[in-house]
Amino acid sequence: MTTSIAYGPARVLPGEQIHISTNPDTEPFWEAAKERRLTACQCASCGQFRMPPSAYCPNCSSKERNWPTLPGTGQVFSYAICNKNPANGEDYVYVPVVVELDQAGGVRLVGNLTGCNAEDMHIGMRVEVEWTDICDGWVLPNFRVTDPA
Amino acid sequence: MTWSHQDKCAIVGVGATDYYLRGKSWPRTINDMAGEAILKACDDAGISVKDIDGFAYYAGASAGYVDKFDTGSLMETLGMSHVSFTASLTSGGGGVAGAVGLATAGLMNEDCRYAVTVMAVQQVPTARLGAIFGAMKPDPENSFLLPSGLIGPGHLMSVLARRHMHLYGTTEDVLAEIVMASRQHAINRPKAIRRTPLTKEEYLASVMLADPLRRLDFCLETDGAVAVITTTADRAKDCRQKPAYIHACAHGASRAWGRAFGWMGMPDPEFSSSGHQFVADRIWAQSGLRASDMDVALIYDHFSSMVLAQLEDYGFCERGEGNDYILSGKLRYDPATGRGVNGGIPVNPHGGQLSEAYIIGMTHILEAVEQLRGTAINQVADCEFALVTGGPAPIPISSLVLRSA
Numbered sequence: 001m002t003t004s005i006a007y008g009p010a011r012v013l014p015g016e017q018i019h020i021s022t023n024p025d026t027e028p029f030w031e032a033a034k035e036r037r038l039t040a041c042q043c044a045s046c047g048q049f050r051m052p053p054s055a056y057c058p059n060c061s062s063k064e065r066n067w068p069t070l071p072g073t074g075q076v077f078s079y080a081i082c083n084k085n086p087a088n089g090e091d092y093v094y095v096p097v098v099v100e101l102d103q104a105g106g107v108r109l110v111g112n113l114t115g116c117n118a119e120d121m122h123i124g125m126r127v128e129v130e131w132t133d134i135c136d137g138w139v140l141p142n143f144r145v146t147d148p149a
Numbered sequence: 150m151t152w153s154h155q156d157k158c159a160i161v162g163v164g165a166t167d168y169y170l171r172g173k174s175w176p177r178t179i180n181d182m183a184g185e186a187i188l189k190a191c192d193d194a195g196i197s198v199k200d201i202d203g204f205a206y207y208a209g210a211s212a213g214y215v216d217k218f219d220t221g222s223l224m225e226t227l228g229m230s231h232v233s234f235t236a237s238l239t240s241g242g243g244g245v246a247g248a249v250g251l252a253t254a255g256l257m258n259e260d261c262r263y264a265v266t267v268m269a270v271q272q273v274p275t276a277r278l279g280a281i282f283g284a285m286k287p288d289p290e291n292s293f294l295l296p297s298g299l300i301g302p303g304h305l306m307s308v309l310a311r312r313h314m315h316l317y318g319t320t321e322d323v324l325a326e327i328v329m330a331s332r333q334h335a336i337n338r339p340k341a342i343r344r345t346p347l348t349k350e351e352y353l354a355s356v357m358l359a360d361p362l363r364r365l366d367f368c369l370e371t372d373g374a375v376a377v378i379t380t381t382a383d384r385a386k387d388c389r390q391k392p393a394y395i396h397a398c399a400h401g402a403s404r405a406w407g408r409a410f411g412w413m414g415m416p417d418p419e420f421s422s423s424g425h426q427f428v429a430d431r432i433w434a435q436s437g438l439r440a441s442d443m444d445v446a447l448i449y450d451h452f453s454s455m456v457l458a459q460l461e462d463y464g465f466c467e468r469g470e471g472n473d474y475i476l477s478g479k480l481r482y483d484p485a486t487g488r489g490v491n492g493g494i495p496v497n498p499h500g501g502q503l504s505e506a507y508i509i510g511m512t513h514i515l516e517a518v519e520q521l522r523g524t525a526i527n528q529v530a531d532c533e534f535a536l537v538t539g540g541p542a543p544i545p546i547s548s549l550v551l552r553s554a
């Protein structure tokens with residue numbers, strides 16, 4: 001379903017208000033992002049993907065991991081439309097989106113979706129990663145619509 | 150297989166404070182309110198507060214609140230001489246119904262004789278409950294979620310609700326009906342916070358907070374406390390009120406739901422469910438009952454969309470058919486007959502958390518007990534079985550079937 005409200009263009013939340021933290025399990029993902037390379041945690045033993053990255057493979061209990069380079073494309077699984085910047089409460093249209101990543105066994109990543117009006121977004125849209133510089137030198141994967149139709 | 154402890158314990162006392170809009174309970178303290186609820190529950194049961202030797206919680210109410218409570222401080226102010234069972238389930242409002250099952254575990258293990266389950270809520274403007282996630286510094290796990298601006302539970306629920314709409318054609322009309330039915334039930338309740346009738350137009354004019362969810366799809370934020378006393382069926386015979394037997398109770402969840410909220414990795418159909426399928430299967434197996442055997446359903450309503458999802462998980466209707474089920478009026482209590490409208494099973498005839506008060510699920514247990522005693526304000530006729538659910542929330546989630554004596 002699409003909404004009847006005219007929100008206008010969906011924006012990415014400003015990177016200067018966004019912090020992350022890492023641990024040894026998740027750091028390879030964020031180090032790759034710094035190089036604008038999208039990866040996901042893959043079990044080196046059985047090949048199953050998992051996100052967020054965790055210590056053990058839930059399928060085979062292996063701790064061995066691969067960090068393959070993904071194409072950076074995917075499709076919208078679901079989303080919300082928000083209209084207040086959570087950092088300050090000011091009017092700000094953004095779309096938190098759950099994206100099913102291509103060539104990653106169906107794992108998902110959550111980011112902001114941009115590239116068209118919020119009210120025109122829909123589940124199933126094709127998207128590609130778009131990188132946003134955030135605090136402390138980290139880089140965040142967000143998404144841009146590739147086929148606004 | 151029938152649960153071996155079926156009907157061997159009962160809720161024998163209930164107590165509650167007044168309900169206050171968020172922050173308005175000050176200068177009362179959290180122990181003042183928790184103590185009032187416990188003392189009233191003991192009085193209702195006909196026992197002394199000093200008889201309580203068990204505490205079964207589902208949360209200590211620390212996150213996002215001005216204060217928290219614990220067994221030591223409650224014992225100190227209420228004067229119990231000792232405690233021989235004090236335990237909690239491991240998350241939040243998902244466990245509210247399961248806390249009564251935890252009490253049952255303490256009683257059946259002969260650790261304690263009278264167990265209290267209590268929740269007291271108090272918020273201050275600087276620590277909003279709805280922004281719990283946003284107030285947290287991102288840890289390595291929620292660093293995969295918070296940067297998207299999904300900072301509150303309502304944001305997260307809206308993503309689930311949209312998927313349900315996509316898969317099943319669920320409409321905003323059904324969200325409106327859930328909220329309007331809740332409001333209708335609260336109108337004649339003196340303690341309810343929202344007591345004025347709600348029209349569809351007023352619902353649609355409610356500000357969109359996280360499309361597709363409007364402000365009125367979010368539950369109230371209130372202060373107050375509710376306590377319930379559970380004891381064995383033998384001791385219940387000596388209590389003042391008709392017991393409400395613990396007929397079935399389960400907590401937990403499947404891994405498919407475990408990845409809810411901070412994860413968003415749940416497969417379909419779990420993604421747009423309430424995550425209750427696992428505990429629903431358990432309580433129906435424990436009891437040999439099913440949804441259609443319930444006389445009243447107290448469904449955790451922190452967000453309107455989750456009422457629909459729970460009705461599907463418990464089998465009040467088929468998955469994906471919640472929209473039509475609810476739009477046929479089946480949530481509503483009919484005062485003329487004392488039963489549900491259009492053959493439905495009344496849902497939250499106390500107005501629930503959307504309209505009466507939000508004490509993290511405890512008002513649902515309170516209402517279930519009153520319904521089974523026959524003393525509820527919107528009393529369901531011949532009420533024998535009541536379902537109470539915990540919140541679709543981080544694991545564990547839980548549910549409870551109570552049976553009248």
Ligand SMILES: [Zn+2]
Pocket residue numbers: 043044045046047048057058059060061062
């Ligand atoms: Zn593996």
